[in-house]
Amino acid sequence: MTEQREAQIDAPEDEFQLSQRDLDSINKAIDEGDGPALDALMEPMHAADIADLIEQLTAPRRRSFIDLYSGEIDGDILTEIDESIREEVIEQLPREVLAEAVREMDSDDVVDLIEDMEAPEQQAILAALDESDRVAIEQSLTYPEYSAGRLMQSEVVTAPEHWTVGETIDFLRQEDWLPDQFYHVVLVDPRRHPAGYVTLGKLLSSRRNVPLREIVEDSFRTISVRQDEGDVAHVFNKYHLISAPVVDEHDRLVGVITIDDAMSVLDEEHEEDILRLAGVGDDSSISDTIVETTRQRVPWLAANIVTSLIAASVIALFEETIARLVALAVLMPIVASMGGNAGTQTLTVAVRGLATKSLTRANTVRIVRREMSVGLVNGVIFGLAMGGVTFLWFHDIRLSLVIGMAMIVNLFVAALGGILVPLGLDKVGADPALASGTFVTTVTDVVGFFTFLGLATLVLL
């Protein structure tokens, strides 16, 4: 996409943000302990916006806010609050407000809320629920973290597979436990094996005597309860699913996942990948404190200091050469930096290709070949360029040749490392987004310094 987009779109930038003025008024009401004023200010706000507000308040104001406003904090708001803050909010909520909030929530949201809690706190919340809800949630918690079983809601609208449209509509009109949002009726056989689904649109636009079987969707697809949630999100996006039935190991219907939850997962997974590629702890959040932020970033910087020391010890091998020709010290970071950048380009494409499943066994060989060719072409382009610049700067044709050659070697190695390191990490079951960067820049630093200074030692001395 182009940079024109910002210019072309004239919608107000901050339509979906809290304005500074609103925030000032809210802060004032909190500081003055003015409950009614606060209620009036919050009244028009959507639960997601209230959650954003709670995240953006300073910690002391947040506590005052919850004291003043606690009666109004419901399940919708709790669901939206970022996990890093939520625990703090829950601890401060009166027990009966929390119980009421949880009773309103769909089972997937309750699971999300309590899955990271200690057992006694989990029990306290579960005790507030009806027997059937509690059983469904306890069942969900038996599935692995980040699996479809944790993401699904157990409230599913089903119909026997031999029913007609009219029977189904009559049934829906009688029931009062229906989920807030549902998009399909799942057809099940007597053993609760899903046999297809009918969209509500088809149900509404078909005559009463039409059998459900005749209007099922072609694209029926079930999700295994143990499927990784990232893969679930990928499947939703790829096949444009709106909701999908979840089945257990005996192929029996146990729940349903809806696209809004899949979209949240897709969003989180992307966020994680971006943060991992940048060497930032992937549970970082805008509301983290200085201590939390430092703790997330130090390990990556520590890894980087180790790899830079490796690169430095390569330079140390050539101290004598540098002492004789200091221009080498001036130029050597360019070779390393170009290698690092070219390597990062390739590895990002590889990591994304693996994440989106577009880099598959079927095209790996072709992509590796392409990256190697691109590395070689870039090497020749920038080798010639740096050779030229070096000649203009230092008037030394042999130095030009050395840097040109080193550039070709390092950009080729960068391409090779950029594609092979993520593929290798993926093969052994590690997350390529997490570790590729450190590996690849270490390789390009070491190779860059070694070829440049090594060639210089051979050719120039």
Added chain:
Amino acid sequence: MTEQREAQIDAPEDEFQLSQRDLDSINKAIDEGDGPALDALMEPMHAADIADLIEQLTAPRRRSFIDLYSGEIDGDILTEIDESIREEVIEQLPREVLAEAVREMDSDDVVDLIEDMEAPEQQAILAALDESDRVAIEQSLTYPEYSAGRLMQSEVVTAPEHWTVGETIDFLRQEDWLPDQFYHVVLVDPRRHPAGYVTLGKLLSSRRNVPLREIVEDSFRTISVRQDEGDVAHVFNKYHLISAPVVDEHDRLVGVITIDDAMSVLDEEHEEDILRLAGVGDDSSISDTIVETTRQRVPWLAANIVTSLIAASVIALFEETIARLVALAVLMPIVASMGGNAGTQTLTVAVRGLATKSLTRANTVRIVRREMSVGLVNGVIFGLAMGGVTFLWFHDIRLSLVIGMAMIVNLFVAALGGILVPLGLDKVGADPALASGTFVTTVTDVVGFFTFLGLATLVLL
């Protein structure tokens, strides 16, 4: 999220990928020109999988494939094919196959298909459509690229606001033009201003005599036709929308956006951000050729060579100092590299905060302060560490002091640059993901080399 996840989930990894065996059989059928065998192999495949297959074939096989299979390529498949390949496929399709495919498609998919075509080709496709579809698509094309107007489909299911559930269901049963998928009925007044919407679930579970007005959703929200599609995706994700009516500047209903399209946009925007942060052309695709790939990557490497030359010219200022103490050349890349990494961490968090609208005017000051503190803390930690390592290596306490001080300065500057550069770029309307990296690493390279070598000149000589 933790690294345990890969271990916990035991679902088959490649369930949603084409197997190597299938691909071999398909390649064989293509090479032998065996149309019936190819049809049999493709028959169970979903349109999205066929599109993936077409993307993964080599260019000559793709041409043979389309010749053999062209009769079966329908709108669903065309919609799914990556844009980089789609043009090629369309050119090869017989005119009548293309016309038939386009007639089946929803208006948003037709817009997506033809928006990048030349005028004569656009006209040829539009000519295949019904008058009313053609008008709707021509209208969509008048809205800016990447706006809600291009993303929406014009087929909207509406009902007068005074209708009852029964009237609405009767109306839906009579109509035969209904979209494939719809999730709401939009209530409109006589001037087509949307007044609310009713979910199909509510419609089905309510009695026939209930007025629609009584069962509208609380969270009604319209999208302006000129809204940027990235913001639309953000709103869908934030407020868990399933579909949202799109209105023109007179607040009249002109279309509807559904969550599956919003999810695709979210996915694309993330992908762009990741690729931009890594300095890879954001329209890059796994099926690009060597020439296309090189063309995307060269500009970024060229920018990087310019910034490395700036850094090198800073080193050149201190040639004399380095000549006297070559250990400086060994250690200086460490200072620069740590700055670059710390800067990248901060800028990634800032770029993501801006993209997800969690970094707002309300908390900017707090976040800038936090990043500065974190920079200082990291500086002290790694300044002490490098001071220690340097002493062990070179047994020179003054050199240790110099590198420790330089590290503190550079990590602080990295934090400052990492947060202020993206904020500044955002302020002037540039995309922070696109240019922040180059700016920030230039700053950390220049400041790193300058403080380290400058301090060394002052203290050591």
